Amino acid sequence: xxxxxxxxxxxxxxxxxxxxxxxxxxxxxxxxxxxxxxxxxxxxxxxxxxxxxxxxxxxxxxxxxxxxxxxxxxxxxxxxxxxxxxxxxxxxxxxxxxxxxxxxxxxxxxxxxxxxxxxxxxxxxxxxxxxxxxxxxxxxxxxxxxxxxxxxxxxxxxxxxxxxxxxxxxxxxxxxxxxxxxxxxxxxxxxxxxxxxxxxxxxxxxxxxxxxxxxxx
Amino acid sequence: xxxxxxxxxxxxxxxxxxxxxxxxxxxxxxxxxxxxxxxxxxxxxxxxxxxxxxxxxxxxxxxxxxxxxxxxxxxxxxxxxxxxxxxxxxxxxxxxxxxxxxxxxxxxxxxxxxxxxxxxxxxxxxxxxxxxxxxxxxxxxxxxxxxxxxxxxxxxxxxxxxxxxxxxxxxxxxxxxxxxxxxxxxxxxxxxxxxxxxxxxxxxxxxxxxxxxxxxx
Numbered sequence: 140x141x142x143x144x145x146x147x148x149x150x151x152x153x154x155x156x157x158x159x160x161x162x163x164x165x166x167x168x169x170x171x172x173x174x175x176x177x178x179x180x181x182x183x184x185x186x187x188x189x190x191x192x193x194x195x196x197x198x199x200x201x202x203x204x205x206x207x208x209x210x211x212x213x214x215x216x217x218x219x220x221x222x223x224x225x226x227x228x229x230x231x232x233x234x235x236x237x238x239x240x241x242x243x244x245x246x247x248x249x250x251x252x253x254x255x256x257x258x259x260x261x262x263x264x265x266x267x268x269x270x271x272x273x274x275x276x277x278x279x280x281x282x283x284x285x286x287x288x289x290x291x292x293x294x295x296x297x298x299x300x301x302x303x304x305x306x307x308x309x310x311x312x313x314x315x316x317x318x319x320x321x322x323x324x325x326x327x328x329x330x331x332x333x334x335x336x337x338x339x340x341x342x343x344x345x346x347x348x349x350x351x352x353x354x355x356x
Numbered sequence: 357x358x359x360x361x362x363x364x365x366x367x368x369x370x371x372x373x374x375x376x377x378x379x380x381x382x383x384x385x386x387x388x389x390x391x392x393x394x395x396x397x398x399x400x401x402x403x404x405x406x407x408x409x410x411x412x413x414x415x416x417x418x419x420x421x422x423x424x425x426x427x428x429x430x431x432x433x434x435x436x437x438x439x440x441x442x443x444x445x446x447x448x449x450x451x452x453x454x455x456x457x458x459x460x461x462x463x464x465x466x467x468x469x470x471x472x473x474x475x476x477x478x479x480x481x482x483x484x485x486x487x488x489x490x491x492x493x494x495x496x497x498x499x500x501x502x503x504x505x506x507x508x509x510x511x512x513x514x515x516x517x518x519x520x521x522x523x524x525x526x527x528x529x530x531x532x533x534x535x536x537x538x539x540x541x542x543x544x545x546x547x548x549x550x551x552x553x554x555x556x557x558x559x560x561x562x563x564x565x566x567x568x569x570x571x572x573x
Contacts, residue, residue: 293566294564294565294566294567295564295565295566295567296564296565297562297564297565298562301564303564303567307567308563308567309563309564309567310561310562310563310564310567311560311561311562311563311564312558312560312561313558313559313560313561314556314557314558314559315556315557315558315559316555316556316557318556323555327554327556330550330551330554330556330558331561333547334547334551334561335561335563337544337547338533338540339531339532339533339535339544339547340531340532340533340569340570340571341529341530341531341532341547341561341569342530342531342532342562342563342568342569343528343529343530343560343561343562343563344527344528344529344530344548344551344552344558344560344561344562345514345515345527345528345559345560345561345562346525346526346527346528346552346559346560347511347512347513347514347518347520347526347527347528348512348513348514349510349511349512350511350512350520350524350525350526350527351559352557352558352559353557354557
């Protein structure tokens, strides 16, 4: 039984999407990854800059639309709760649903709404009746989301994707390209692990602001 | 003639110190590096958060000591101007002085004051008379510092050390360990370049806040 790497994701984030695609390819090769939710809206919320006071999991799903980044509040909450409900149908169901919803949002540019969620559930082969029932069990889903945010805060996650290796090393891994090629994914993952486990004690490699990495064409 | 890598440094910063030590080892093997000054006090100054309005190079050397991070203002300005004066005695002199002053501050824990600067000049084998005269040419030294801050802003430097490769790639490289071993330094440098030139288009690898890289014992 391989040791598990946690991958923290937010459906809002295209880097998290590419990170989860990478993890999915490695998972198909036998690596163990666990999907974990980390809310960027919560992490970046003004009320949380000096100590944690505001939780996404406590917000209503019919909140008025916010300004600026806060407009993502309700779509991201809806997506997290739906993915948590999907996970009740098993780990493979959770991965299939998560990938389908990520692709709907970032490849097909659809909003994170109930229609996209229903289509992702269908594409993932979920039992629709059960999924609908599980989505109604909102208090329990919110409790799970709360626990994940607590775990992320304990690690000090600040962005997505953040991978937490079995040895405890944890870092944000932001890359611009998408791969679903097994050999390429393995190489990208090995480089990340090499940096984290390197004898230099590397804390950060981060591009200068006006010299970004090459983006997807 | 090898192509030149710029290394942006601030004497205040222990990561810049280790970065310059690394570059010095590679330089001894024939790689070309150019020392460039980037002021963290200026970059982090509240007045510069929405457009650039405050320059370290414009500040007096007898400014009253600031609060918090701003207490580093005058020592860092003094160090930059002294290093710029030292560079008038040639590139090797600049490197020898820069390393000596970094070591005085971060290894010997001395403040960046005139005594440390004089000792670093002596250790670097500078012509003391000429160094004293060049330090008096303050307007020209400040002009050089201004130009370096402008160049750093153009690249989008935000921390030190930041290396700007001959191909234009530029990134902050923060590591906790010190090496002066040629083979080790080469390996650490190759890993950094691999990340910057990698096909994944890596923008950032950054540790989660509560899982830092292993520190120097």
